[in-house]
Amino acid sequence: MRRSLVIVSIVLAALLVVTGAVAAGIGIATTLYAAVAGGEEPGERQTSGDGDAPALEDDADFGTVEVYDVLEDGTLSPAASGTAGEVWALFVGLVGEDAAGSSILQFKAGDAPDSDTLAYVYQDRDPQYWTLVINLATADDPELLVATLVHEYAHVFSYAPAEFDAKAVSCPTFEVVEGCAEPDSYLWAFYDAFWSGYAEHPDLENVDADIAYEFYLANEEDFVSDYAATNIGEDFAESFMTFVLEESWSAVSTTGAKLEFFTDYPELVALREQMRAAAADELGL
Structure with missing residues (x-):
């Protein structure tokens, strides 16, 4: 089993989308980054499935989850059938079949109404896959x-993987667990534009x-x-999520x-349009 490098979980307790303006407080979320030792993914396998039914696994946040290979x-x-199938179909519609098949290795689905965690992703030993x-x-809340x-x-x-140099000897940008951010990476450009000006900021x-x-x-x-x-x-x-959900905005504010x-990245503008079209019903567009 491949070693998981990073877990990112999100809790969005409130969603405020204001037409023509971005409202602070669009989401309340929590994150967990963890290196998983011993080459094991989070969760403990319960069953291996019978071919037609998914395997089951214990998850710390969601209890028992169904496990599907992508x-x-x-x-x-x-x-997948039922709600799990509908959620996966929505995800594929948002990102596209090629992107889903080339970046997501497994899809796991649990039903935990009392959990504050809505979803998370974690990277495989092969960083191409998540x-x-x-x-x-x-x-229950489509938006x-x-x-x-x-x-x-x-x-x-x-x-x-293309966004980071995992084997860099020196790093002229910034370095995180994935490696040194490439000079043309999204995160380096975002950092340079919006984080580099702070005298002090939290660790990246x-x-x-x-x-x-x-x-x-x-x-x-x-x-x-x-x-x-x-x-x-x-x-x-969070900013990209807002970019997709908002109809318009003023670039005057930070x-x-x-x-x-x-909007400087044509591929992300196209992705926004694709996502909004795929989620038109859920977003009331």
């Missing part, structure tokens, strides 16, 4: 479900909620949510400038 064409093995774990209770899936996919593409891999909130309070107008102040990756993901940042 095939190259973006379909699941075994095929596992997406979803709390199916999120599906929140879309926001959650968009946020998680922002982690997937912004921490893709910070997971301490108290540190994040203190930083947020000191710079509230700079972030689309308090959770975005956690670290560079969460700021990027939060608006963060959304405008993504």
Whole structure:
């Protein structure tokens, strides 16, 4: 079993989308980064499945989860039904079949209404691949479900192997567990535009909620949510999520400038359009 490098979990307790403006407090979330020792993924296998039924696994956040392998064409093995199938179909619609099949190795689904965690992704030993774990209770709020899936996919593409040099001897940008950010990477450009000007900021891999909130309070107008102040990756993901959900914005403010940042990348503009089209019903577009 491949060693998981990083887990990123998101809790969005509130979603405020204001037409033409970005409201602070769009999401309240929590994150967990962990190196998983011994080559094991999070969760303990219960069953291996019978071919037609998914394997079951224990998950610390969601209890028992169903485990599906993701095939190259973006379909699941075994095929998922019910809410799990609907959530996966939405994710594939958001990101596209090719992206789903080439970046997601496994899809895990649990139903934990009492859990604060909505979803998380973690990277495989081969950093091209990720596992997406979803709390199916999120599906009760379609807009929140879309926001959650968009946020998680922002982690997937912004921490893709091409974005980092894992074997760099020296690093002229910034270095995190994935390696040295490439000079043309999304996160380096985002850091240079929005984080480099702070005299002090949390560690770029910070997971301490108290540190994040203190930083947020000191710079509230700079972030689309308090959770975005956690670290560079969460700021990027929350900002991209808002970029997808918002109809329009003003680039005069820092939060608006963060959304405008993504318009410099034609592929991200196209992804936004694809995501909004795929989630038109859920977002009421």
